[in-house]
Amino acid sequence: MNKRYVIYLSIFIALVLEVIPMPLDVAMYRPDWLLLVLVYWNIALPQRVNLGLAFACGVILDILLGHSLGLNSLALVVVIYISSLHYQRLRNYSVWQQMVLLGLLTALYNLIIFWLQHWLTNVYFQFSYFWPIVTTVFLWPWLFWILRKIRRQMGLS
């Protein structure tokens, strides 16, 4: 029971990494940490980490980034729902196949956010908005192995 703090700690660190100041040139490559961490925990422990937690984390991320509330939570919830439906399949894929699927999920996440932003504030499209997809995809294997090691060591279920 008290070992669940590891999940929340990893989410906290993901939130910190989402807002940590970076030089302007590097900042557009910032991966979607929160999405990665939530998708991993959702695949590994679907009962513990699911839509409710995704919604709450999305609202917190909105507050941190200064977006209108509900933006990130809507995008996160859609993605977590998809990964929740297929969690068993996702677990059994090799890491490379998971990377491809995660690329699609991140693309969907970023696309939903862009659509909502466009609806609210009329931003126009720039390709550099989608660099985070690339960095997120390449970050997935690392995160998967680290979080899996932590999960096994702490014996989380």
Added chain:
Amino acid sequence: MKPIFNRGPTLESRLFIVVVLSLGLLISDGLYGVFKPLRSLLTTLVSPVQYIASLPAVFLDASTDRIISQEQLITENEALIQQLVILQADNQRYQSLQAENEQLRKLLDAPIQTNLPKKVAELMAVDNNPYSLQVLINKGSINGVFNTQPVIDDQGVVGQIVDVAQTTSRVLLVSDLSHAIPVRILRNNLRLIANGSGELNLLNIKHVPHSADVAEGDILITSGLGNVFPEGYPVAVISQIKRDEGRPFAMVKATPLARLDRLRYLLLLGQQEMPLAPLNATENRVIKGDINE
């Protein structure tokens, strides 16, 4: 497939609830700004995350400040002293010019400008948001920061405060898409509005007639209209004018004078109760007790 949730709502109904909640939040906050007053409380709740996120930058800054050679410090010191001497000499003239200006305005019965209190703030973080240009500063409601307070740097207008938390607040830059600032051209007092473009160093001046007297290189200063920005602060310089007769208006672009990509120390102007618009001369005299009724 075995359902994930044996007790409580199924996955689909959870999704429905959460999506409806998200859309509700989006509509109420995004379109109607319902949660704006609650924002400061919410931001204070998540401030531990921001605090920890800003720590590496703070450590790096502190260590680079310490690890600086004495020779560098000496040259920097000399340059600063020289600059200070020049500025103080200019300041002597400023006092007399200000007194003369007040006298002239009284004679013409024109509104008198009061001296605005200023507060220095330091940049904490640039917002990680490609869609909205905002920065975070280290002064909040306990320092007297209020919503729509104007923010300037040493070169020009930076933007206005949009979000106030206890110890931090958010500044919306002039070049953000949703920002517009009333300006006038220094040379001929033509009134215009400078809209943000979404790009950091570009402002769009919309609705400029083809026959308007604008020239490249014209300096735009705040006109004071709209009661947000006080009058007379430099905003931008016109960089490009395209007069295409096929379009109803000329396309005018301007570059902000403030160094928006190199912000460090910012000045916050004004106080909450103090009116930014100048008082009428007779009103001012009544307050000062000049008029004998």
